[in-house]
Amino acid sequence: MRGNPRIAIAIVTASLAIASSASAAEPKRFLGFRLLDLENQSVKWETPRQRVGATVTYAFATKLVTTEGARNCGQMLPPDKAYTPSGIAQGEFEREVAAAFRMWEDVADIKFRKIDDDDTADIVIGAQAVPVGRAFTNVELKPAGEPGRKVIARSLICLNPAQPWKVGFDGDLDVYDLRYTIAHEAGHAIGLDHPSPAGQLMSYKYDERHQGLQPGDIRGAALLYGARSGGPSFSRAASDITTGSTGAGPAGETKQGRDFGIGAGPDTPPR
Numbered sequence: 001m002r003g004n005p006r007i008a009i010a011i012v013t014a015s016l017a018i019a020s021s022a023s024a025a026e027p028k029r030f031l032g033f034r035l036l037d038l039e040n041q042s043v044k045w046e047t048p049r050q051r052v053g054a055t056v057t058y059a060f061a062t063k064l065v066t067t068e069g070a071r072n073c074g075q076m077l078p079p080d081k082a083y084t085p086s087g088i089a090q091g092e093f094e095r096e097v098a099a100a101f102r103m104w105e106d107v108a109d110i111k112f113r114k115i116d117d118d119d120t121a122d123i124v125i126g127a128q129a130v131p132v133g134r135a136f137t138n139v140e141l142k143p144a145g146e147p148g149r150k151v152i153a154r155s156l157i158c159l160n161p162a163q164p165w166k167v168g169f170d171g172d173l174d175v176y177d178l179r180y181t182i183a184h185e186a187g188h189a190i191g192l193d194h195p196s197p198a199g200q201l202m203s204y205k206y207d208e209r210h211q212g213l214q215p216g217d218i219r220g221a222a223l224l225y226g227a228r229s230g231g232p233s234f235s236r237a238a239s240d241i242t243t244g245s246t247g248a249g250p251a252g253e254t255k256q257g258r259d260f261g262i263g264a265g266p267d268t269p270p271r
């Protein structure tokens with residue numbers, strides 16, 4: 001997605017999770033996540049209030065799904081166009097998608113429910129009609145009905161049908177794992193952005209170094225939707241974060257990863 005001028009802007013203002021050691025009075029620790037910033041606000045499902053849970057439906061595109069004005073995924077086909085050429089069966093694909101959503105359910109007070117109707121689903125997953133990058137997410141906000149902050153109206157997740165896909169890690173960074181990719185896109189679809197090049201699932205490098213959510217991912221999801229009771233311990237997460245990678249880390253650290261090739265809404269700069 002390098003060089004697409006339409007995908008630009010708002011990460012600039014999403015400074016919440018960025019380390020700033022230059023601030024003398026109160027140096028901020030890198031928290032390992034960054035909230036999506038759309039129209040100068042963080043965004044989430046159902047209510048703008050942070051740490052309040054939500055239930056979100058998802059469906060697979062069953063036809064050409066056209067979304068006027070979408071920066072990403074403006075035209076989507078059924079997702080089998082993306083995974084069938086890689087020899088992946090429908091049941092396997094749907095299990096991987098469910099497992100990807102479960103990662104977020106396991107740590108935050110957000111529930112995902114699969115439905116059949118791609119016209120009414122909150123999140124629609126499909127194959128790009130016009131292949132680009134690897135996978136993208138489009139996050140659309142509801143019109144400002146109530147005064148104050150907007151909430152997410154619909155998210156689209158689209159996979160490039162011209163790229164190979166796989167189930168599971170095998171060290172080949174040219175072929176992306178579906179579960180990891182969908183989990184990353186789902187993170188965008190619920191309001192998270194890229195915190196750093198590497199180190200978190202929401203980082204924009206695909207590197208197969210970790211399979212599940214990392215401390216920053218968990219922290220971000222918990223901030224938006226509330227921590228799942230019985231979920232991972234935060235004290236453990238905090239200690240991991242201080243020794244983990246940071247957004248300001250040298251680029252050389254991430255040489256082994258591949259750029260994810262992902263955008264979220266109108267906000268993500270080309271990467």
Ligand SMILES: [Zn+2]
Nearest residue numbers: 204260262263
């Ligand atoms: Zn991304």
